[in-house]
Amino acid sequence: MAFEILDSSGVVPAVMQAVEGTLAAVQPVAAAGLSILLAGLVIAGQALAGWLVADFGSGVIHWAQDRYGSPRWPLVGGIVRDTIRHHRKPMGFLAKPVLARSARMIALSLVVLGVLLLAGAPLAFALPLSAGIFLSNEIHAAAHAKAGSLPGLVRGLQRTGLIQSPLHHAAHHRHLKNVNFCTLTDWLNPALERARFWRRLEALMRYAAGIRTRPDPVVRRQQRRRWKMA
Ligand SMILES: [Zn+2]
Ligand SMILES: [Zn+2]
16 A cells, blocks of 8 residues: 555656666676676686796706706706706705896797797786796795895795795705606695606606606715615
């Protein structure tokens, strides 16, 4: 009864009209907000994917150097020698100037960026990927540096795992030095180790191509020392 009185007085139609008008005005704004949110999520997803691909790439290169590389190889023998030296003296490369330490990765990152852009890859994917390659050796160096020597921002990023933390990287330098090959984040290594990715890949190389891993001279020396002490 009360509703009929309101309806006949014109209040309800006026309220309905006001609600419809408000909805019509709000709808485009909500749709625009939703599309901005979705675009932001897509860009964030592409950026994360680019960063993780760079992390995986760092793992593949590091694994190949550590497990198969020979210092006698032409062209890349010097890089393999550097990685063996790094296992022997992990802090040694901190003394090098940034350019001497990262020149190769900077050059590689620029080549990768050029190829990705020519192939039409989204900028939100290509930029973090090449930035990850560009910074990979410096992030690796930060994982070896004393905490007090690093800016607060770097220490904060290390705590999130977005760039690799010292504790996470330390696992690579223990014992057989055959785990945690990725050096950019704390996020990929646990999944790869849980899946025994590198061990399975090495088994595939052995059975499919007859290629065996190279014994790490630093690991052998450390094992011999341990046996003598036992
Ligand atoms: Zn290594
Ligand atoms: Zn290291």
